[in-house]
Every structure is written in structure tokens, then in C-alpha cells.
Amino acid sequence: MADFVQKLYEEYRSAVCKNAATIGQFESAFRIFSYVIAGKFEDSAILSELLYSASNLLVLLNDTIIQSAAGIIPKVPASQERLKNIITVLEYVGVFVEISAERMYGEFGRWAAIAVLQIVKCVCRFLMLVKFGVGIQAVPPMSPIDREAVLKQNESAAKDTNQNHAATSNGEANVPSMSFVLKRSGKTMRSLSTTEPLKFRDWKVPSTNGSQSSGKPKKMTRDNLMPSRLTRKQAWGEILYILKPVLHLGSMCLCGQSSFKPWLVSSGLDLGSLCLLGDGSDLNSQEKTELRRRALMLAMYLLRSPFYDRVSKEKLLQTLSALSNSIPGVSLALVPLMEYLPVWQRTYFYTWST
Structure with a gap:
């Protein structure tokens, strides 16, 4: 059973990465349908919120899959990332949990569910502020990513890696270096034999062989701004x-x-x-x-x-x-x-x- 679930997840993961645009349209249609059915019949509110919560959770799952496939790693500790995920999920399912609790357990169950969700979110946000120094916290903390930009960045990185491997296999790695390092001073100098024409020069510090790509794909990080240090x-x-x-x-x-x-x-x-x-x-x-x-x-x-x-x-x-x-x-x-x-x-x- 576990193998079947793992295989099913891998197939879904592959489908999401290959058809990101189609998946995005499906998510949007899912959300729009939740708006359309609201107020149309007796139990429309709970069904509408179920669809809306499911669409948001689906977006969160698919974003995580795409980031993982692109080699994007969080800039924050794993425990902080888990807290952000918990808060985001609770923000998405809050209304559905409230309506469901009222339907199943009455008014007392409704307010009990509300209190539990709010207390958990409060504790998680307080831990993020005190323990991890997160500044002003967004609502929700995990926002949807720009999938097109992430996939393009991943394709570009893969293309560069393939070019580096091809250059190495064709012997192009033996091309004279654009720079050399002086033995005594350690200063990096540009080689005259590989200097570009004047109109194409950028006058930046030349890179050494050690700093050039080794053919290994570089890990990308999420483009999140560092939180400001609060007074x-x-x-x-x-x-x-x-x-x-x-x-x-x-x-x-x-x-x-x-x-x-x-x-x-x-x-x-x-x-x-x-x-x-x-x-x-x-x-x-x-x-x-x-x-x-x-x-x-x-x-x-x-x-x-x-x-x-x-x-x-x-x-x-x-x-x-x-x-x-x-x-x-x-x-x-x-x-x-x-x-x-x-x-x-x-x-x-x-x-x-x-």
C-alpha cells in the first residue's frame, strides 16, 4: 500500500512539474466554482468552503512540489518553515472548520474550534517572533509563488549544466583562462590573449578557474527578503x-x-x-x-x-x-x-x- 501511494505521488509530482500552467488553470477553476455555488442551496456554504479550502491547500502542495523539483531550498530553519506551513494551513481551513464544527457539535463546538485555531496560530506566530526573530509577519506567511519564473530559472540552470558537461567532454575545458593570479601579490589579472574587443568589455574583475562552474547544478534559494530587525x-x-x-x-x-x-x-x-x-x-x-x-x-x-x-x-x-x-x-x-x-x-x- 505504501509503495502504491509513493508511486501515485511520484506520478502526480511529475504531472505538476510538466503541466504547471494547466494545473494553475485547474486551481483557478476550482476556486471560481466555490464562489459560484455559494448561497445557491441549503448546504452550499459548507460545500463552497470545502472547495475553497481544498483549492488553497492544492496550491500550497503544488508550489512545494515545484520548488522541490527546481532545487529551491528555504533560507530559514526547518522548524520555522514548519511553523509557517501550520499557520498557512490554519488560515486556509479556518472557515471550513468553523462551519463543520457548528454543524456537528452546535454552537459550543463552533466556539471551541475557533478558540483552538486562534490559540495555535497565536502560539506559532509568537514562536516565530521570539525564537526566530521574524519581523512583521504576513497573513498568510506562505504566499503563492511565481511558478513560471521558478520553472524558467530551473530550465536555465539545467541548460547551463548541460553546456558545462558538453564543454568538458569536447575538450573545451582546456581553453586558455581569461585571467591569472600573480604569485606574490595574489592579484587577479586579465589575460591579454583572451581579452575581448574594447566595445564588448565590461571592466569587471575577471573570474578565476576556481570560481567558475564545476558542472554541478547550483542549488537555488527562495527569494525571500530577510526580516527586518525590529526595535x-x-x-x-x-x-x-x-x-x-x-x-x-x-x-x-x-x-x-x-x-x-x-x-x-x-x-x-x-x-x-x-x-x-x-x-x-x-x-x-x-x-x-x-x-x-x-x-x-x-x-x-x-x-x-x-x-x-x-x-x-x-x-x-x-x-x-x-x-x-x-x-x-x-x-x-x-x-x-x-x-x-x-x-x-x-x-x-x-x-x-x-
Whole structure:
């Protein structure tokens, strides 16, 4: 049985590497279908989330296969990579787990599942910050890769390797070196016999034979930027953001879902975190993008209960209804959206996941 599973996986792995574009189209169709069936029948919500979660997990699996086939190795320790994978998987399956737990175990099971997922994510993110010095953590931490670029890079590396092997077998390795090293000073000098014409010279330091390719394929690494070293103030800002989901759940348990206190606690922690993290001028590009995402996500508080139920719900529905009635064709998108809003609004991981 184990041999059969291994053989099946190897065949799937080969198919993914050879048909990356087709696999990508299949993943997109899978995700679009999950949107189409949402709200169409009684159990459409759970089926839609099952398909959506499965499509995201499939993307994660296929990305891992392609990176492995291309010889790409992580720049981070294996334990940190595992933590990133755990957080990413939990982000992808959160809504499905919540809906399934409610269907099987009722309201208590739903909130128990929510609490477990949020606590596990909080612990993993805290370990990444404290143990591995990860700075501003993206949501989710594992983003889809550019498969076309990875495969092209792998093909280029394989082509260079084949050319080096061919050059060695044809005796081209005996071609005079472009440079030589002075015995006393150790300085590298360019050989006059192999110097290129003036208009083609780049004037860079010539490479020695030892630094040239030995015919072995070079291992590639993931093109992830190194995390910025956070100041003490910024570290506290990130800690507030990490602890926010658990603190929000605790305040809901104490004050109730209809109270404004959990809403104020969460929004206050978000604002406090952004203030402590600052403008992000000393962060890398990925971390700046994450800060901008967090700032934009503040608008989500307009759609989070109890503010949504008491203030913004009526105005939002009136606006969507007016657009649907006044602009031809828009109703095809807005009417299903208005029908799905109650389900979306009631699902914790839709509105409060981060």
C-alpha cells in the first residue's frame, strides 16, 4: 500500500512539474466554482468552503512540489518553515472548520474550534517572533509563488549544466583562462590573449578557474527578503497584533457577542499596534506591504458586529440595493452578495480571522 501511494505521488509530482500552467488553470477553476455555488442551496456554504479550502491547500502542495523539483531550498530553519506551513494551513481551513464544527457539535463546538485555531496560530506566530526573530509577519506567511519564473530559472540552470558537461567532454575545458593570479601579490589579472574587443568589455574583475562552474547544478534559494530587525517599540507592536485574536475572544467570552467592548478592544489593539510599528520606513518591501494591508483592514470594523448590526448594516444594504436597481447588469453580482451577507457576517473567520 505504501509503495502504491509513493508511486501515485511520484506520478502526480511529475504531472505538476510538466503541466504547471494547466494545473494553475485547474486551481483557478476550482476556486471560481466555490464562489459560484455559494448561497445557491441549503448546504452550499459548507460545500463552497470545502472547495475553497481544498483549492488553497492544492496550491500550497503544488508550489512545494515545484520548488522541490527546481532545487529551491528555504533560507530559514526547518522548524520555522514548519511553523509557517501550520499557520498557512490554519488560515486556509479556518472557515471550513468553523462551519463543520457548528454543524456537528452546535454552537459550543463552533466556539471551541475557533478558540483552538486562534490559540495555535497565536502560539506559532509568537514562536516565530521570539525564537526566530521574524519581523512583521504576513497573513498568510506562505504566499503563492511565481511558478513560471521558478520553472524558467530551473530550465536555465539545467541548460547551463548541460553546456558545462558538453564543454568538458569536447575538450573545451582546456581553453586558455581569461585571467591569472600573480604569485606574490595574489592579484587577479586579465589575460591579454583572451581579452575581448574594447566595445564588448565590461571592466569587471575577471573570474578565476576556481570560481567558475564545476558542472554541478547550483542549488537555488527562495527569494525571500530577510526580516527586518525590529526595535523594542516595534516588537511590542507586533506582539499586540499577534495577541489580538485571543484577547478579542476572551473579551467576547466575558462581555458577550452583542457588547461593544470586544469590538473596542480589538480596534484599540489594531490601532495601538500600527502606532507602535510606525511608518515602516526601516522595513523591507514585504513588511511595508503587510503594514499597508493592516491599515486597510481597519475598514473591516465597519462590517464587524456589533457596529455592523447597529450602525452600518442598513446603510450598506440600501447602497447595494440602489446600485442593483439603477445600474443594468450589476444586480447579477450584488443580489447574490446581499443574500450571502448574513452567512458571511455570522461566520467568525470571515470577519475576525486577523
